[in-house]
Amino acid sequence: VYFVDAFTDKVFSGNPAAVIFSDIDDENLMQKIAFENNLSETAFVNTNKDINHIRWFSPIKEVDLCGHATLASAFIYFNYINKGEDKVSFMSASGELSVRKIDDLYELDFPKDNIKKIDMMDEVEDSIGVRPIETYIGDINLFAILDNEETLKSLNPNFSKLINLDGQGLIVSSQSNEYDFVSRYFVPQCSFFEDPVTGSTHCSLVPYWSEKLGKTKMRSIQLSNRGGEMFCEDAKTRVIINGQAKTYLKGKIYI
DSSP states (O other): OEEEEESSSSTTSSEEEEEEEEOOOOHHHHHHHHHHHTSSOEEEEEOSSSSEEEEEEOSSSEESOOHHHHHHHHHHIIIIIOTTOSEEEEEETTEEEEEEEETTEEEEEEEOOOOEEEOOHHHHHHHHSSOOSEEEEOSSOEEEEOSOHHHHHTOOOOHHHHTTSSSSOEEEEEEOSSSSEEEEEEOGGGTOSBOSOOSTTHHHHHHHHHHHHTOSEEEEEEOSSSOEEEEEEEETTEEEEEEOEEEEEEOOOOO
């Protein structure tokens, strides 16, 4: 097992993920390991097939898409499993995902989210204490736009109400002075309240802000305590997300 800090160039920042390359296919065992690791996600990459199959487990449930744990898995693949490669593909519940190594950056090629505007203004306001400008629902998450970065930074959500909202979690975002946009991601449904840095939310964020700002290449930051910066691109039906990673731990699991 490897512990990796993703979307960062130094340890103790970004988003930590556990990565396990093996032929484990026992869902009950995967869930137990993820619970024991107690990180937002543990990625399991099955190496016993023609193509790498990746699955992600939070401490309490399997999730359909996870960006930072995919970046962490690719980082381990390129640095420990197959050092001669500069591209790897994973099959997942969200289709084929590919990652390219470009110097010290890792470029994720992810599917674009299908977001549609809905009226959940009252419910979101009741949960976060601030009325959003707009609310959307995507394939995975609820998505709310706030009027400014300072409001977003100071949010203190009511998680007992937040957990009852539609979707896996709530993405909140606004424009930024220094970056193109900023975001936070609240996920009490997966047993952790706020995710430090989330690649998968950018499947919704990138197409939204690309249309609003009239540009395809953007720079974003997630405003959690650990923080994480991403370079993103709207690529028609796909979203390109670039980030770095650092190994924190390498060890063995005894079962």
